[in-house]
Amino acid sequence: MQTLSCSTVALRAGIVLAGLAMATAPVAAQAPEIGMFNTLKKGGWLLRIRDDGSERRICVRDGREFIQLRHQQPGCSQFVVKDEPREVVVQYTCRGNGYGRTSIRREGPALVQIQTQGIANGVPFSFGGEARHTGAC
Template sequence: MMLRSFISLRRFAVLAAAVLVSLVPAHAGSERLGMLDTLQPGAWELRLREIGSQPQRICVPNGRTLIQLRHQADACSRLVIGESASEVTVQYTCRGRGYGRTRIRRETAQLVQIDSQGIADGLPFEFSAEARRVGACGT
């Protein structure tokens, strides 16, 4: 019973935060996220920390692409929750498509750790992954 209450409380907190993000203009925080701009563009291999998952290759034109891995093609409003020289946390809302909260920790310009959760196409998602640059896009 206590676990069910905790999960309900967590879902409520995520939903409440998403509502707050939707009230923020799309340009809010757009000048920030400098750490993501230090990541090298190119082909990156994404390794989810899930049993049986296979590595995925994605083309990353800039580090900001890693914020919305479950909403890649969507134009979403973003709010920077936290930022340091090696880590950023961003909450985003994609009207009618869902929302998410992503934390990216930079280890090097070619290696990051990603934690993300939210709702995509009406379904919850949560993942933890390592992303590593493996070359140029298209190779």
């Protein structure tokens, strides 16, 4: 049986703790790939909100523009809850500005249904809408 000195035990414990710290350290978040977005037309889209009839124009480069409709700032963390060919659900958190959960259902390459809810600037929100491709941005 091998006898270990206190300094050897301390060194091994330090190495294990350092490894654990590196394994649990935050990593710069990369946006996960969402396959459904590759099937949507790029360019100008018109979002119509069902509740109040308001409209908003969105220039879509990759489809992610539909996820954070009430949180426009970059740097929010996102977690893909559901990623299927016709429906995507993403939950996101924007430090200091709230969070949201958005469901996007694809009806075709130029038509999606969106439902989103969450907290923005301390105030709850929830709305649904329909977005249609309109052409170039």
